[in-house]
Amino acid sequence: MPLKRITFSGRLRAKETDEVWKIVTRGVICMTLDIIITLAVSIALFYMFAGYVVSPYERPLPCNDDSIKQPFKPNTVRMKQLLAVALGTPFFIICFVEALVYWNSEGPNRLANYFVTSTILYLKYELTFALCVFLMEYLKCTFGRLRPHFLAACQPDWSRMDCTGRDSIPASATYCMNDVRRVRTARTSFPSGHTAAAFHVLLFLGLYLTRMARITGIPSLYKTRNVLLSIFTIWTAFTAITRVTDYWHYPTDVLGGIALAALCVLPAFGWQWKTHEDVYGPRQLERQQIFLQSFIWTASILQLSSRSMSEKHLSLKEARESFESLINKVKKREEFIDWIHNTYCEGDECAKPLFVTDAISKLREISNHIRAKLPDGTVKSEKIRWPTSGHDADCEERNTVHVDCFLYDDYSMEEMFKKGKLQRRYCFDCGSRNVKDLNFISHSMAHCQLEFMFTQLVPLKSQPEGFRVLDIGSRLGAVVFAASLYGCGRATVTGVELNEEFVKLQEKIIKEFSLQNIDIVHADVRDRADLVSEADMIIMNNVFSFFMDPDEQAACFEFIHKNAKNGCFIVHNPEIETVFAHLKLTFKTEEWLERISTEDDCDMFANGDKDVLSDCRMLGFYRVR
Secondary structure, three states: OOHHHHOOHHHOOOOOOOOHHHHHHHHHHHHHHHHHHHHHHHHHHHHHHHHHHOOOOOOOEEOOOHHHOOOOOOOOOOHHHHHHHHHHHHHHHHHHHHHHHHHOEEOOOHHHHHHHHHHHHHHHHHHHHHHHHHHHHHHHHHHOOOOOOHHHHHOEOHHHOOOOOOOEEOHHHOOEOOOHHHHHHHOOOOOOHHHHHHHHHHHHHHHHHHHHHHHHOOHHHHHHHHHHHHHHHHHHHHHHHHHHHOOOOOHHHHHHHHHHHHHHHHHHHOOOOOOHHHHHOOOOOEEOOOOHHHHHHHHHHHHHHOOOHHHOOOOHHHHHHHHHHHHHOOOOHHHHHHHHHHHHOOOOOOOOOHHHHHHHHHHHHHHHHHHHHOOOOOOOOOOOOOOOOOOOOOOOHHHEEEOOOOOOOHHHHHHHHHHOOOOOEEEOOOOOOOEEEOEEEOOOOOHHHHHHHHHHHOOHHHOOOOOEEEEEOOOOOHHHHHHHHHOOOOOEEEEEEOOHHHHHHHHHHHHHOOOOOEEEEEOOHHHOHHHHHHOOEEEEEOOOOOOOOHHHHHHHHHHHHHHOOOOOEEEEEOOHHHHHOOOOOOOOHHHHEEEOOOHHHHHHHHOOOHHHHHHHHOOEEEEEO
């Protein structure tokens, strides 16, 4: 059963209107109760387990074993010190790290959720530590290995024992003059409990701090990780070494303790905090724009500019390795980080290069400008031909609404729903209560799709000057405007549009906003084979389905198949396989196009935003074979 269901903290609820001191008071009380109860139950069960369930296997006393004749020394790292570090410091570290994460994130009821997350995580740590202790005690009693100082701890009564001519004395005939508790302890050498506890802390903190720093990108968390892991590594090594030098353990006991700690920590925490969703999802948070992403952008620019096009589409793992390799080569890392921040960012919350933020801002300005002139994103001269087959066959005039994604984002649509300007359903049988959901379609890409396409899939700023981008069915001009802005004017951008009104609209926007290297061609793409054959990248956004019958659509794709050059990138929304499913074509998709996976790129770009992730995954990305 999840810990949230059986703990006070897991049931902690708060409203946004609650006063801070009330939330803190309830959070502290619930946290304290949960921790005390868990510790009390664990301690009670351990004493019952050690006192009544298991007891050390009593090995015979070796007569000629010098390894057990070492002197008895007190522990350099005492039990109270060990427990204070193993149980105390993780609590404060967890509270501190979670505070940083919640402070640098956005989400509802952050303060209440902070107490829930911190407590549940620490309780999970407590329980794995308790499991480690129980397993340790069981193994100690099972093996019953004699400690190096066994004779000093036992103080044998040699007047009652005789080793003459014998290899060992049976346990039943071994007489110790020291107290029973010390003798019992002297029979439990393997594995080392101190080492297991110390490495339990180190492994947990190593996983937790490293992954939280990497996923959240909080600069102070990187520094915290470096300092704490250095300290705990030294302390853990010191603890392990002194177990041998104090004659409490053999080196193999120490190795056994390390293995035991790994056995408990890795299954419990090894799979956690690997992705943004792992970190932000359970905490009900959304990541703030923190400037670590500027490092990734910068590293990407440096890496991509030095690679050929075929090497630019790195997997997430390769991208991380490249970034870490770049950072690790910098001597004065802090100064380098400051330089990145100052060069590529404006303000503490900036997370993207300035050319990207400028492009985003300019595109918003353009979309607002167009929306003021064409609120519905359509013109009267445009003729819709409702699909009768294929993936859009369920769309017809009475159940479909065109909402242009370039003009209206999700927030704008929600506002229209709230104000009653837009409905979610339509009346299937007029005069009855039989209603069905409306279909919403767009013939333009959303802003996030444009950014993703031109900064992640094919980063235009990194392409050679004159890189040719062709948008078939440019319509409102979203793609051509974005290509010009994200490419900083380096790309040669062409939009082909059949509707004259849309052509004039795009030309007017280009002039008013001083956009560079854009040419809008008023033509049927089938009359301009030169544009298709010269293009390095072709983009099609739901371009034929609502304007042509299946045979005419097939003819257009046959034309593109015939003229597109090898190596040309094609981005199609939706995925081209979905569109081709009902068309009669003379070629096979897989023989013409190589599908390029975008899964890792989508995950990294979306950064935990499910709506953005869904939009980006709609894009099919291909290369002509």
